Amino acid sequence: MTKFASDNVTPACPEVVEAIIEANAGSAASYGDDAWSLKLRGNLSDVFETDVLVFPAVTGTAANALALSALTPPYGKIYCHELSHINTDECGAPELFTGGAKLIPMPGDNGKLTAGKLAATVYGRGNVHHAQPATVSIAQSCETGAVYRPDEIAALSATAREHGLKLHMDGARFTNALVTLGASPAEVTWKSGVDVLTFGGTKNGCFAAEAIVFFDPQTANTFEFLHKRSGQLLSKARFVSAQLNAYISNDVWYRNARHANAMAKRLSDALAALPGIELAYPTEANEVFVRLPSHIVDKVQGDGFEINEEELDGTAARFVTAWNTEIGDVDSLLASFSKHCN
Amino acid sequence: MTKFASDNVTPACPEVVEAIIEANAGSAASYGDDAWSLKLRGNLSDVFETDVLVFPAVTGTAANALALSALTPPYGKIYCHELSHINTDECGAPELFTGGAKLIPMPGDNGKLTAGKLAATVYGRGNVHHAQPATVSIAQSCETGAVYRPDEIAALSATAREHGLKLHMDGARFTNALVTLGASPAEVTWKSGVDVLTFGGTKNGCFAAEAIVFFDPQTANTFEFLHKRSGQLLSKARFVSAQLNAYISNDVWYRNARHANAMAKRLSDALAALPGIELAYPTEANEVFVRLPSHIVDKVQGDGFEINEEELDGTAARFVTAWNTEIGDVDSLLASFSKHCN
């Protein structure tokens, strides 16, 4: 297991561990009626500067699929990037949870959708022969490590609204994008037209904690039944809520993401400067994708570093940094590359 | 929140907390390739004295629905007790995960199915007009707190096999039943003909840890895809596996269940001896169901104890004990009842 394989190889950060232990003191009401869960909604409403509805979940796959099921009828279409996690890495969960919606994979530079491409792809509303346009889903940061700027999201949202589509954001690495953008959570989401956010904690310091955040309570109308039916309503819900409360308190989430992004930048800048190596995508969050000569791959692996070229598009190697990435590990990896590239 | 509302109001026990903290040291492979997850299969194979396949899950609802989806085609029938959790308390999760299977709720004394009733209910195999008989699902201990003896399970299993049905056991309170029966995990499951067990840890000392245990690997053929697709494959799987490993080690699970059952017996025996109170079901695990005169309910509630009569069949009050139930709390409750009944 390489330390750069993914941000999901990481442990939970100390504050989240503390929160779990603290929440474990004695009995508490189940199924979300506990103090931690009741506080979570207020806390996230503060973070997003608007009254949100929140439903915790324990995997990003479930959280994404559930969010999509709130926005998409079974005969609906979900527009997404062809490299998106919902399209390639969830083994059909969106199809299961929506009751058979159809994902429409689209190309797009650096893993990002554009309003223009979206407008050119949507068709068939009201025509009974066609699955119906329903939802656009983007990831922030997206699968290539690139980040959507608020104006890009707003443009997508405007096009979506013109075509009667809702906008979902897969925020498995949401905080990494926030750090890069220097924008507020509100600016990156509902102020730019996002309807529902999958708010990820797992990759950035939690054990297993995601939240489906609704910016329009109306959209979440009957969602509690979809949530329960999917097996994501924990009886001991306090232990997920407690993670999230700690995660969004005291700068923990930002601190973790800042460190991860800084480590990615350090790695990316140095790799890009080496002869024979080129970045496959711009490094804008905590993922670095590089195209490598195969003899370099072999030699670096010979030094004991694992390199996975199967990720994403099959042509670039991915290195992911995280809240706990040690600068020494970055520099050791760079030393190996440097030795073999020069 | 009354302390006897459910065993899911409990915290995790110390050994499980320790295990989470221990598993949190450093990075580890994701999606079940970590050391804890890899050990879990061996550990549970030891416990069950046979080579089992194991898939962790974080809610009982998901674990039950997933187990049923491995055994039941979308046009299949699942025979279950009318009071069963899968029938009444999972908001349609079994229907979602199976793609539309039909639950056939059956009556039965004390919440238990019988082989005779099952034989009389199954019909229609091979007749294209009828949803097809596929699966029998029983809970151990069941929703009334009653326990199936191995010979009862074996009889159900024999009838099931005669009719080409698979047998699922919902073991949300499996250990409580083991303690009562004094039988081995193997005797209560595969040796009595159970094909798949939902092995519950959450109610008996874990944070959120269940496992779907297959006694016949063939049945789990393509299950890994159903598991992933349902959103129950955690990226940081080690944190569920670590809970389960600690739970089944060093007598922790038995110790917890023995205490819960002893507290239930203490409560049950004393309540049953009071004038005007009768047990609704035999107390065989960690749940006590009693029928109470309404003036008694009012008075005991007046003493600050919460009594929930809406549970299960709407006519009996349920008291659930757990690994952390304090004898003083049992005796305070009994003192209140005693004062008002005499």
Add this chain to the structure above:
Amino acid sequence: MTKFASDNVTPACPEVVEAIIEANAGSAASYGDDAWSLKLRGNLSDVFETDVLVFPAVTGTAANALALSALTPPYGKIYCHELSHINTDECGAPELFTGGAKLIPMPGDNGKLTAGKLAATVYGRGNVHHAQPATVSIAQSCETGAVYRPDEIAALSATAREHGLKLHMDGARFTNALVTLGASPAEVTWKSGVDVLTFGGTKNGCFAAEAIVFFDPQTANTFEFLHKRSGQLLSKARFVSAQLNAYISNDVWYRNARHANAMAKRLSDALAALPGIELAYPTEANEVFVRLPSHIVDKVQGDGFEINEEELDGTAARFVTAWNTEIGDVDSLLASFSKHCN
């Protein structure tokens, strides 16, 4: 094949055959934009004395399942009689089309639900643990051949509304019930609170023609997509619409049903008068259910008549009459019974 096996062993009646031939002259727009389909809505609106929305289908199973899918969310409950066709004879079609709704089978005298029993069965609205009460489905005439009177329907409907439920009527044998009741189509449906009717033509003189009739256009909001997605939107829709137009014109449907019912009454009255034979259910439409001594069954079968005791509840023999039943065939059957019973 006995002539009394079912009303689906019958040919189409002459007017329907004529209509198909007439509709076959030349090309016509597809998918329901043809003249026959466009007229159908008006014709059925006349018949029902209100503006209805109509979607043709070719099987009763599809029509029922589609109608239910318009009324029931995937986490919903459908209350129905335990003997109902949707519960026992559609191999899970309602579950497929609704995305996993749960049928709640209920007992009831003569195959009919009652408002009282319905009220006593519904629970759990708004409680996230329970599949949600959504729909009541009754058959008219029902599976026993009994008929709901308008006041019985109105009582069910009132209870349904109190509990936020919609009311579906499976009218596979709708006209047989109309004839018995001497009530108008409107009185038996929307005036008694029916929201959606499966209007059957196949059993009473058509080749294969059913219609899903919405009395509240709002309920059919997005139904056109469910209809197309289910494979029930015929490209040459005119051939189903033409059948239905002919069927409801010039008294054809009433004439056919009157004859069927009269033949059933003749058979029922004579059988009931024989020693050793008793009616299992009152004969109110075109189905006769009798309980027969087994030696009588053997002897009558010895005379060349087929008797099927497996139908419905497994204890009564069913004889179904139809628009084309010949009085001579009724009398031959009766002669055989008479000979062996006396």
Add this chain to the structure above:
Amino acid sequence: MTKFASDNVTPACPEVVEAIIEANAGSAASYGDDAWSLKLRGNLSDVFETDVLVFPAVTGTAANALALSALTPPYGKIYCHELSHINTDECGAPELFTGGAKLIPMPGDNGKLTAGKLAATVYGRGNVHHAQPATVSIAQSCETGAVYRPDEIAALSATAREHGLKLHMDGARFTNALVTLGASPAEVTWKSGVDVLTFGGTKNGCFAAEAIVFFDPQTANTFEFLHKRSGQLLSKARFVSAQLNAYISNDVWYRNARHANAMAKRLSDALAALPGIELAYPTEANEVFVRLPSHIVDKVQGDGFEINEEELDGTAARFVTAWNTEIGDVDSLLASFSKHCN
């Protein structure tokens, strides 16, 4: 309605009308136990020179979706052309009937998939994160009117088998392809590796008659339940079977398709010879796609001909000929084009 809008605007041909009338004489067993349905399997086995299993259906959408559901698990991938009917014109029916399978739309010259492109697209077998490769679906003739040669099908099939995929053929216009190829039904299907065929009759002379044809009975193992559950098992199945029996007898299907193809060739050849008009796809069956200057479109429409440019890829006008296309109508259309193009 233009006469060239589609081959589904056509009436049934005389032999099919006769067959319906003939089958309407008296009562017959229901649900496929009638003489016509029982003969259909033998007849189609003769046609395909192998023992086939046959399940009738009444729409191509249902037949395709059902066929795919026999080959594809709910977590499976179906590889198809991006212009294919299953991908664009069935409002999500394949997703419904398969329980959520994922269509993977692929580009390809003239609407056809190639073995090479397929091989380059398939990935992820056994990797739990990815929906699993399951099925390839091609249309014969395909949506552009082009036809797969047997060697092209065999190459696709070989690649499919290498990757563990089954091969489905959507034969809505199967006979038009047969006529073009001069190959036997067997050569174009199972001898080239097709596992399941949707055999279409509706567009080429039937009222509404399709058949799902299994060349490997093993694949159809539990299909009868999927068939019934989908609402495609007609009670009066004889009326679909009778159409198909007549259709494949006495050269009817070939005669109809030969005429349709000849009319398409006449139209295509003459249009292609006109200045300013170019064929969008080669005319190989009964569909003609041309790219037209917009002023020509206006003028021809001014002469009373309807031209639909929205079909298929939005840039070409489609003209479809059929069994009943009159040569005079072709020549009138050509005269209008000729007048305005020269």
